[in-house]
Amino acid sequence: MKHARVIHKGRTLSVTESADGLLQLPNGRTLTESEVTWLAPMEFGTIFALGLNYADHAKEIQFAKAPEEPLVFLKGPNALVGHRGVSYRPADVSYMHFECELGVVIGLPCRNVRREDAYRHVAGYCTVNDYAIRDYLENYSRPNLRVKNRDGCTPVGPWFVDACDIADPMNLQLRSWVNGELKQNANTRDMVHDIPALIAHLSSFMTLSPGDLILTGTPDGVADCKVGDEVVTEIGGVGRLVNTIVGEPQPPL
Template sequence: MKKARIVYAGAIHEATEAPDGRLLLQDGRVVAEDAVQWLTPVEPRTVFALGLNYADHASELAFNAPEEPLVFLKGPNTFVGHRGESERPYGVTFMHYECELAVVIGCTARNVKKEDAYDVVAGYTIANDYAFRDLLENYYRPNLRVKNRDYCTPLGPWFTDAADVADPMNLKLRTYVNGEVTQEGTTANMIFDIPHLIEYLSSFMTLGEGDIILTGTPKGTVSVEPGDEVVTEIEGLGRLTSTITGKAVPAGEK
């Protein structure tokens, strides 16, 4: 089942997808998707983000693929729902999207073995983890300025139950900028797969219900500008839309 959290008529509702593509609220009302404000489908708790988890993306950025997971944390202020806005800071010369499979943990978990990892997964959603590439010094320094900007990680639109995703390690990913495909890949090409990541993280800390793992992005980095519409899509999970805002940088300053 796919579930969403939305604001309609001044109240927060949980919604599912109606047969005609509209939203079915828990109280039985059916509303158009453009008549609501989309929230993140889950309220993030601790969020782990993977850097360089696709070899083609690491090569694209001229980095070597890591020998163990390269993980950093993201604050709750970074997230925004479907159809939300993400600001390109004035003066940044390279802001790009990152279409990522987001794994939502469903229970308290510690010292989980790979073979049991999927037992602690509640479901999946889509993340677009915007990066400000020219602010990055290297991957061994904190990514706060690059990855923790307010409202620069769209999440959603749906939370899909784990039982409805037959093989999360074989899903196609695509990104569209203003309707044009600019990124394509598959979760099959992750360096560290979902069971590995859960075993690794839970080996030294306790995972909890609502924790999220952002699993990285494949190659296909294109800079986006104010006014651009970016759609990140993952097979079976939906299409997450966001719009870039901010002041354009004069050509002479790039």
């Protein structure tokens, strides 16, 4: 089942997807997606983000090879924004790019999980667009906080999809468009460190909790986004996420 959170007439509501693709409220009423304001599909715990987890993307940015050990950093919840939201491009940057990523949501507490048991601890999946502002990057092994933690620069959703509805999360198509032009077209099977490996690695030194979100990295095809661009990131069976780039508001005097 697909789950989401939206605001409708000033109320935050939990909705599911109806058989005809509409948003179904708990009372059975249905709405179109333009009748609501979308939030992140759930309240997440710790947010982990993977760098250089697709070999073609590592090559794209002149890395000789992807890291042998997962390159992981943390994100704050302030970075998240819902479907059809906006993300701000700072006025002083020259390169801000999208990243279509599969988000993995932990469902059960886990510590020292073996990779063969990892999927038992997964609640479900979501589509994520993890923007990066390349100008602020110190180096790829230690991303500056400003690269990945700016307010509203990580669209997520529209849906959280139950794990039981995704037959093989390591065989999902990822695509990104900018103003209708296809930029990314890859598959989750191309990950360097797959989902079980990531869960085993993270749980080897810390406890993962229900609601924790793992962003599993992006393939090649990233490109600079300008103010006014509409960026669509889509993962087959999980969701199609729409976002618009706007100029950063001026601080109050």
